[in-house]
């Protein structure tokens with residue numbers, strides 16, 4: 037991995053910059069999650085939960101029980117202390133680590149009705165192969181018919197300068213097509229990040245390749261997320277724009293996908309990984 041995502045996010049959360057930029061859940065994404073939860077039951081896995089803006093909304097608005105995992109110790113520390121009463125009651129179970137930690141912390145028959153993986157978590161996982169492993173792990177953690185709500189950044193809307201800068205690293209084989217490195221200023225200095233930016237086609241193909249059936253695809257937002265979650269007016273405007281504008285204008289893509297059925301889940305074998313992209317052929 038070219039940068040430490042754990043270290044970067046630890047510093048990001050510790051600086052409180054993340055809370056300033058993203059103080060609450062994206063209202064239209066949350067609406068999709070709540071709708072799915074209504075249909076899908078009450079056990080939720082929040083993968084890459086951060087310090088809990090979606091977990092908080094679900095704890096407040098639904099009777100769901102939530103397992104929330106993140107690789108950042110700072111994020112899990114903040115989440116655990118903020119929602120200590122829910123942790124004590126057993127409704128919220130914070131786990132420090134990735135999906136392998138979730139799998140090893142649960143009983144073999146403990147499955148989820150709904151997995152949420154929101155605001156670029158998948159895109160922070162370095163390499164196409166490891167993102168595929170993460171999707172396969174989620175599939176195994178869902179009950180038959182269980183669903184995932186997943187969002188990823190749109191390459192056509194995000195980080196154009198960084199995409200240009202990444203070309204040399206992609207040509208040299210240090211990054212894969214669609215990958216970028218970017219920097220975020222924090223009180224504590226510069227935080228370096230890895231991100232994979234998606235086209236809609238790649239997003240849909242990746243989900244289907246790893247055994248999901250897509251139920252719905254839309255925009256996570258059209259306006260930048262930090263504006264949408266900080267201003268009620270922008271949040272409302274964005275809710276309208278996401279329904280009116282073509283998906284190519286999305287700031288991030290949102291998909292709702294499901295595991296087809298039980299036989300499918302046990303018999304499913306991951307497909308062979310796609311061949312690495314030709315040098316210099318950025319998406």
Ligand SMILES: C[S@@+](CC[C@H](N)C(=O)[O-])C[C@H]1O[C@@H](n2cnc3c(N)ncnc32)[C@H](O)[C@@H]1O
Nearest residue numbers: 045084085086106107108111134154155157160
């Ligand atoms: C942009 S934040 C999103 C946090 C939260 N979902 C939200 O919407 O506020 C990305 C989060 O993903 C976490 N993350 C990155 N890779 C991860 C992995 N492999 N497993 C679990 N969490 C991961 C980071 O630590 C960070 O908290």
